[in-house]
Amino acid sequence: MDYSQKISERLWNMPDKGELESHREETFIDDIIQKSHIEKELLSHLDGIKTVFDGGAGCGRFSILLAKHGCEVTHFDISRPMIKKAMELAEKEGVLDKITFINGALENLADFKDHSFDMVISFDAPISYTYPNQEQVIGELIRICRKRIMISVSSRLGYLPYLANPIQKNQFILDPNCNDPFVKWCIDNRANAIEDFRFNKDAVIDLWNKGLMGGEAEIAEYENGGVPWCITYTFIPDELKNILERHGVKNIQLAGPGAYARTLPNELLVKIMKDEKQRSDFLDFCHYYDSNPFVCGMGKDNLLAQGEL
Numbered sequence: 001m002d003y004s005q006k007i008s009e010r011l012w013n014m015p016d017k018g019e020l021e022s023h024r025e026e027t028f029i030d031d032i033i034q035k036s037h038i039e040k041e042l043l044s045h046l047d048g049i050k051t052v053f054d055g056g057a058g059c060g061r062f063s064i065l066l067a068k069h070g071c072e073v074t075h076f077d078i079s080r081p082m083i084k085k086a087m088e089l090a091e092k093e094g095v096l097d098k099i100t101f102i103n104g105a106l107e108n109l110a111d112f113k114d115h116s117f118d119m120v121i122s123f124d125a126p127i128s129y130t131y132p133n134q135e136q137v138i139g140e141l142i143r144i145c146r147k148r149i150m151i152s153v154s155s156r157l158g159y160l161p162y163l164a165n166p167i168q169k170n171q172f173i174l175d176p177n178c179n180d181p182f183v184k185w186c187i188d189n190r191a192n193a194i195e196d197f198r199f200n201k202d203a204v205i206d207l208w209n210k211g212l213m214g215g216e217a218e219i220a221e222y223e224n225g226g227v228p229w230c231i232t233y234t235f236i237p238d239e240l241k242n243i244l245e246r247h248g249v250k251n252i253q254l255a256g257p258g259a260y261a262r263t264l265p266n267e268l269l270v271k272i273m274k275d276e277k278q279r280s281d282f283l284d285f286c287h288y289y290d291s292n293p294f295v296c297g298m299g300k301d302n303l304l305a306q307g308e309l
């Protein structure tokens with residue numbers, strides 16, 4: 001088994017993972033924007049879609065949504081705690097019987113027959129955590145898909161600015177007084193992160209050239225029994241488009257959820273989010289702007305791609 005898979009398994013199997021992930025939209029504005037964008041895309045492409053495979057489905061943000069809209073969903077994830085949380089939420093929403101939950105790794109989809117699902121989705125970077133098998137995984141997701149594929153992966157152009165901005169997540173904190181440990185960490189470490197920051201040209205060029213975040217240090221931490229963040233492969237828009245085309249996907253559209261919001265300071269983002277009308281208008285416009293393929297690389301974390309078979 002590759003280190004990426006072993007590291008991913010250990011990280012996402014942390015017992016509190018499901019609970020923490022299920023509160024993301026209450027804590028971070030960029031997560032609200034991303035979810036709203038993907039939701040709009042999903043709901044406007046449900047014609048003729050009955051069966052859905054959600055790869056790396058987490059705590060069910062999209063599998064539950066689709067089940068509520070009448071789809072039969074296969075919720076597939078490497079982490080048992082995430083699946084447990086998803087089952088709990090699906091039960092609350094009354095769609096437990098509409099979803100089949102499977103614990104497994106995207107690196108092995110051999111059990112699924114060709115063209116088994118009308119739509120295949122995989123959102124918020126599970127594919128990026130399968131390095132060096134990311135292209136094979138995309139190929140497999142396409143193989144089991146009949147009509148429409150929709151995925152979001154880590155974006156290289158989107159991530160490069162992080163290397164010059166260790167406090168980027170602070171821009172998107174919705175409520176600084178909430179209980180989330182990561183919000184607290186971002187706030188408590190803000191001053192130190194700026195104080196300790198040095199622009200590292202070698203690191204930027206390395207990410208630009210190789211697309212990899214993480215590597216030797218994460219493997220060493222894993223071998224010492226630690227729980228590092230996933231080794232993450234980041235894609236360039238053209239690269240992702242070419243991979244999809246090579247595997248027979250047509251009418252490919254790329255988007256970058258979060259690109260528009262990136263230009264706004266925290267104070268204004270919070271103000272917009274707290275007013276229901278402005279929030280709804282803003283999310284509509286973000287979707288419109290972030291769907292322009294020329295900004296897709298600057299989606300905050302994720303590059304969204306969809307197309308037809």
Ligand SMILES: C[S@@+](CC[C@H](N)C(=O)[O-])C[C@H]1O[C@@H](n2cnc3c(N)ncnc32)[C@H](O)[C@@H]1O
Nearest residue numbers: 008012056057058061078079105106123124126
């Ligand atoms: C950031 S979460 C995204 C969850 C969900 N797709 C969403 O958008 O809310 C990433 C998910 O991918 C899962 N994952 C990571 N690596 C995986 C792998 N190799 N195979 C299957 N699932 C994986 C994790 O367990 C986690 O639930």
